[in-house]
Amino acid sequence: MSSTATATNSIAAALIAELENEGKTTRKVLERVPADKFNWKPHDKSMTFGGLASHVAEMHSWTKPTVEQPELDFSKMDYKPFEPKSTEDLVAHFEKCYNEAIESLKNTSDDIWNEPWSLRNGEQIYFTMPKIAVMRSMVLNHIVHHRGQLSVYLRENDIPVPPMYGPSADEGQM
């Protein structure tokens, strides 16, 4: 829990607590993705193991533009997906994106969360939603979604799946 929580940034404090809590599991999952399997994919149409893992790590960095900007415009971005060379590289990138997310949330006033936020590509607007809905759905739930997919990739490669919301068939018990 953020030590900076006050009556006016209680939403950010709750989001930070959740990021920290989910971050523990995400870190454990990413630490187990082996570099020699980065190019593996379960199906022709699937993302590669390394691509999916990088996506999970990078998605944390969507927090900053959600908090600090009114929109994200793909036409103004020169986005290159992160390409890790090793598992350490992948985990380090996660830590960077994760810490940046927490930093940008700290001291964020509750007032901003109802402001509209748009995802666009130049003239084309994909959606406009309140910032809280963007943070909730396009950032936090979206991370959990792809991390869930990543857990199947681990299993398919006989890599033990860490406990996530409870024990997995490999680890943890109730």
Add this chain to the structure above:
Amino acid sequence: MTINEGFIKEIEQESKSAREMLKRIPPETFDWKPHEKSMTMKRLAVLVADMFGWFQFEIDADELDFAKGYGMADPKTTEELVGFFEKRLKDGLTSLRGADDAKFSERWKLRRGENIFMETSKLEIVRTTINHMVHHRGQLSVFMRLKDIPIPPIYGPTADEGQM
């Protein structure tokens, strides 16, 4: 916005892709699993379908005790699976609609008899249940891909559908 209103909006939104996915799972794939340690397609799909019903015992009760048993649905058809999802979603939303903000500060336990696995606030357990559902729905999307079932857009387009 009250606490329950925020949750209800989010749950309704997240339900859309879950419903669209469940509608596409044919009974021929129910017993399939991608790995010997994995859940079967049916078990995973039933879990996804059930989870938004958990709000019922999270809000209306103060604990879930596995020692008292927990029955899971056993659908034979896609329609039964989707019907189960709709029923559980309705159960969960009904309980959430009745919850005022004070309700979410109450404590909630997960236990098996004497053994207490978790004790937390109702706010925390509802939040975690949404994330937990999204987690298993993500797994289900990989199961579907492996069986060549087209995946509907979830947070954006998939390799099968939707565009940006």
